[in-house]
Amino acid sequence: MKKEKNAKTAAKPAPSLKKDREMPFYVVKRGDAAKTPGRSILIHGGAILIALLLCGIATIFVTGDNPISIYATMFKGAFGDAHNLWKTLQDIAILLCVSLAVTPAFKMRFWNTGAEGQVLISALATAMCMFYLGGAVPTPVLMLIMILCSILAGVIWAVVPAVFKAFWGTNETLFTLMMNYVAIQLVEVFLKVADKSGSNTVGPNLLKHGWFPELFGQKYLLNILIVAVLTVLVYIYLKYSKQGYEISVVGESENTARYIGVNVKKVIIRTMVVSGALCGVAGLLLVAGTSHSIDSNLVGGRGFTAIMVSWLAKFDPLMMVLTTLLLVFLDRGASEVTTNFGLNSAYSEILTGVIIFFIIGCEFFINYKVMINRNHPFFKKKEQEAAKEVL
Amino acid sequence: MNNVAAVELVNVTKTFGSVVANKNVNMDVRKGEILAILGENGSGKTTLMNMLSGIYHPDEGQIYIDGKEAVISSPKDAFAYKIGMIHQHFKLVDVFTAAENIVLGIDDGKFDPKGISKKVEEISARYGFEIDPTKKIYEMAVSEKQTVEIVKVLYRGADILILDEPTAVLTPQETRKLFAVLRQMREDGKAVIIITHKLHEVLSISDRVAILRKGEHIATVNTAETDETELTELMVGQKVALNIERDEPQGSVDRLTVSHVNCVSREGVKLLDDVSFTAKSGEILGIAGIAGSGQRELLEAIAGLQHLDGGEITYVNPKNGEVVNLRDKNPKQIKELGVRLSFVPEDRLGMGLVGNMDITDNMMLRSYRRGKSMFLDRKRPKNLADEIIKSLQVVTPGTSTPVRRLSGGNVQKVLVGREISSAPSVLMVAYPVRGLDINSSYTIYNLLNTQKRNGVAVIFVGEDLDVLMELCDRIMVIGSGRITGTVDGRSCTKEEIGYLMTKTEKAENEEGGKG
Known part of the structure; x- marks a missing residue:
């Protein structure tokens, strides 16, 4: 019986296909996507506008609040006064620094999900220098030791998975992820040792020495300048240096890399040294330049947000300035909205999510074009009607 | 009906x-x-x-x-x-x-x-x-x-x-x-x-x-x-001459000698089994065989991409007659030894070129190390790209077009053009006209013939026996990693080659029966 049934299904005659099964729209790949930055900007701008409109309408229905005043509050929260502005710039600097760190690895298709841990372990190294050596050695010496230790810590945390990947082909995503938890636990140990009161933060009162100096009375200016310089350096490194070229080749095709005699193992390890060192700088900036404290949540997910920043900017350090700005603005603005309007914090996160969704969706419209199918009866009818009217 | x-x-x-x-x-x-x-x-x-x-x-x-x-x-x-x-x-x-x-x-x-x-x-x-x-x-x-x-x-x-x-x-x-x-x-x-x-x-x-x-x-x-x-x-849309010129090799000398080369895969399968041959300057040596008989491994072994489990590969430097051993050297070391070896691999976009990079960046794949500066020199590769686009009539919007956007024939012109540009003394090409149209194919054959006339030892791995017999001076047949015979390109017959191609298949079946 079964066999008969099988035979029947296979020999089933073609169903009479109705014309209306055809889609009125279809999708065509754009051949010139890379050559038209103008259109890309237009599409992105449009997407953000639509996202804001959509969020606004939803806001009116759900909360009854005026969406325009919500957006105004978001803007104020991020850029409103000098204090907020500096805080936003500082947040951008730190996130951008972590993003710069993950980018060389990502260009090499090394999926480093351990920036969180690499930054945290560097932060711990910095804090330990401040805690144990603070006051014992002159400040400039302390500073130097802090810089060395934090960079070294970041490099170690990044190189271990790289070595395992290069020589034994381990999965770098899991490896780097696991290293995050090791870093968190090490920080917990330090908290217990350093602060006998049982607090879950080692604060500025215990880390009194080795703070970054203020420039022109601005606490964060030094951080921002350092990251600005790093951005340009990473951009040049990736685009114009021979090592950056090797990174691209290894990332695109390991076979090609072998074909031209690139030592793939060496490139993987070398790139992760660069990546880890940049994470080290981020950890240093976080502790010595910003918080003067350490806790296990100090990095606050930036190691993961950085992945999004890097991808959204297609691994271009200069574009990353813009994507960081966007993400930090949304984050800071959303928290301002939550406090001012007494909304649940989830609501502002939903708004942020919708906007990011629209921005990511842009990729589709940049690479593809939606065309109207003129053969579709829907349009044919209209044409005919139009033709009749003309007659 | x-x-x-x-x-x-x-x-x-x-x-x-x-x-x-x-x-x-x-x-x-x-x-x-x-x-x-x-x-x-x-x-x-x-x-x-x-x-x-x-x-x-x-x-x-x-x-x-x-x-x-x-x-x-x-x-x-x-x-x-x-x-x-x-x-x-x-x-x-x-x-x-x-x-x-x-x-x-x-x-x-x-x-x-x-x-x-x-x-x-x-x-x-x-x-x-x-x-x-x-x-x-x-x-x-x-x-x-x-x-x-x-x-x-x-x-x-x-x-x-x-x-x-x-x-x-x-x-x-x-x-x-x-x-x-x-x-x-x-x-x-x-x-x-x-x-x-x-x-x-x-x-x-x-x-x-x-x-x-x-x-x-x-x-x-x-x-x-x-x-x-x-x-x-x-x-x-126009008349095309469908014959390939074949000059007699001029002043041939041994250029590359492969002797008793063995190669075993990670699974223990013999990829190359006691392979020995000599490629001479100024001639085209064809390699025929059923796909996957060891052609790729052989070329990769010479290019320094395949670990050898035995045997030697030696190269005679045309400038000073110096004999260089290429065994266990990677492509970079081979180049540093002064060996002018060019290789057009079978996998064009997966090995020979990087699809997402533009033509200029692909031009410098082989030469980007030149100079002591830590920065890239894109000027030379750009000029080379312009030159190749012009001389080989590559159809492309420009030098900054990613290679993967080009059609198959144009991709191959870019790759062959780059490999020839380094003035090789040994040129290895694997299936160079696969997927190419007639005009592009003949462009490639002509390029190979020019190289031959310039005294280059050309090794040509092909699949179309008609072409092999029209183009090559000697044809070596490989079966299951073994050289089953070498015939003269001018006098051999298709049947002869076909017999050599399947010869080891039979031998292998017998072995399988025994095992």
Whole structure:
């Protein structure tokens, strides 16, 4: 019986296909996507506008609040006064620094999900220098030791998975992820040792020495300048240096890399040294330049947000300035909205999510074009009607 | 029966942005007929067929199936119209068996392995396939995978079969087998459309030939009433000389000597088995053999990409007569030894070039290390790119176009151009004209001949025996990693080479029997 049934299904005659099964729209790949930055900007701008409109309408229905005043509050929260502005710039600097760190690895298709841990372990190294050596050695010496230790810590945390990947082909995503938890636990140990009161933060009162100096009375200016310089350096490194070229080749095709005699193992390890060192700088900036404290949540997910920043900017350090700005603005603005309007914090996160969704969706419209199918009866009818009217 | 149109295309037009892929194409395929579609790269053959198989949708025009207007907006619709397409790149799940792949995507309630196997065997018996339904795809040779693809569409009851360059991956013997199957299908009343570049295949298999040029349908001719010259002329739009010049080698000296080279894969399979030969300057040494017989490993061993388990590879420097051992050196070290070795690998975009990089950046793949600066010099590669685009007539919007956007022939011109630009003394090319149209193919043959005249030792791995016999001075045949014989390119016969190609296969079968 079964066999008969099988035979029947296979020999089933073609169903009479109705014309209306055809889609009125279809999708065509754009051949010139890379050559038209103008259109890309237009599409992105449009997407953000639509996202804001959509969020606004939803806001009116759900909360009854005026969406325009919500957006105004978001803007104020991020850029409103000098204090907020500096805080936003500082947040951008730190996130951008972590993003710069993950980018060389990502260009090499090394999926480093351990920036969180690499930054945290560097932060711990910095804090330990401040805690144990603070006051014992002159400040400039302390500073130097802090810089060395934090960079070294970041490099170690990044190189271990790289070595395992290069020589034994381990999965770098899991490896780097696991290293995050090791870093968190090490920080917990330090908290217990350093602060006998049982607090879950080692604060500025215990880390009194080795703070970054203020420039022109601005606490964060030094951080921002350092990251600005790093951005340009990473951009040049990736685009114009021979090592950056090797990174691209290894990332695109390991076979090609072998074909031209690139030592793939060496490139993987070398790139992760660069990546880890940049994470080290981020950890240093976080502790010595910003918080003067350490806790296990100090990095606050930036190691993961950085992945999004890097991808959204297609691994271009200069574009990353813009994507960081966007993400930090949304984050800071959303928290301002939550406090001012007494909304649940989830609501502002939903708004942020919708906007990011629209921005990511842009990729589709940049690479593809939606065309109207003129053969579709829907349009044919209209044409005919139009033709009749003309007659 | 013979005059019923299974498929008729009327005024079909398809554009991609500003590019017209097909323009007002009118053609038909009858039941019980094999129609060959002939055209150069980018002439719109595949686009046209993709419209029949539901991947694209025509902008204008109609498609009639069995005389009724049809709307094919998805591959599923195509199956409903009993149209089946066998793509150039197989679309199979590696870890599934043949039977599982064959029924993949058919939603008829239950999965009944026995019933499927039985039906697969029925189809195989009917058309003369050899297929083991329980074999996994990753264990299969290329020709077996192709068989699975064909059975897959027949299983779905296809009456109209479209094959996109099916012989590109087959040996002469496998091609013959495939053609026998196709003829069987024709007898069975099916309409078969075959896309191919190889003229002699068109002449041997098809009933009619439809020629496309630049997206337009130029003509449809009866195969019996035409010949290679006419077809080429229709296809290219001008007369093309179809013979390859072959000069006598001048002042040949030994350039590269491979002696007793052994190579074992990680699984313990012998990839190269005691291979010895000499490549001489000023001659073209052809390497023939069934795909996967060790050609790739041999070239990669010479290029320093394959670890040797025994043997030596030595190179004689033409400048000072110095003998250099290349064993266990990587490509960078080989270059540093002053060995001028160029290599055009089989996998153009996966090894020879980086698809996402532009032409300029691809030009410097081999030379980017030049100079002590830590920064790249893009000026020289840019000039080289301009030069190659001009001298080899590469069709591209510019030097900053990613290589993967170029058509197959242009990709190959970029790769060969780069490899020749470094003035090699040994040039290895693997399947350099695979997927290329006639004009591009002859450009490549001429380039190889020029190199030969300049005293370069050219090693040419090819699949088309006709070309090997026209181009090469000597032809070495490789089978299962072993050199089974070397023949003179001028005096050998196809049968001779064919015998050498299959010689080790027999030996291997005997060994298998013993084991």
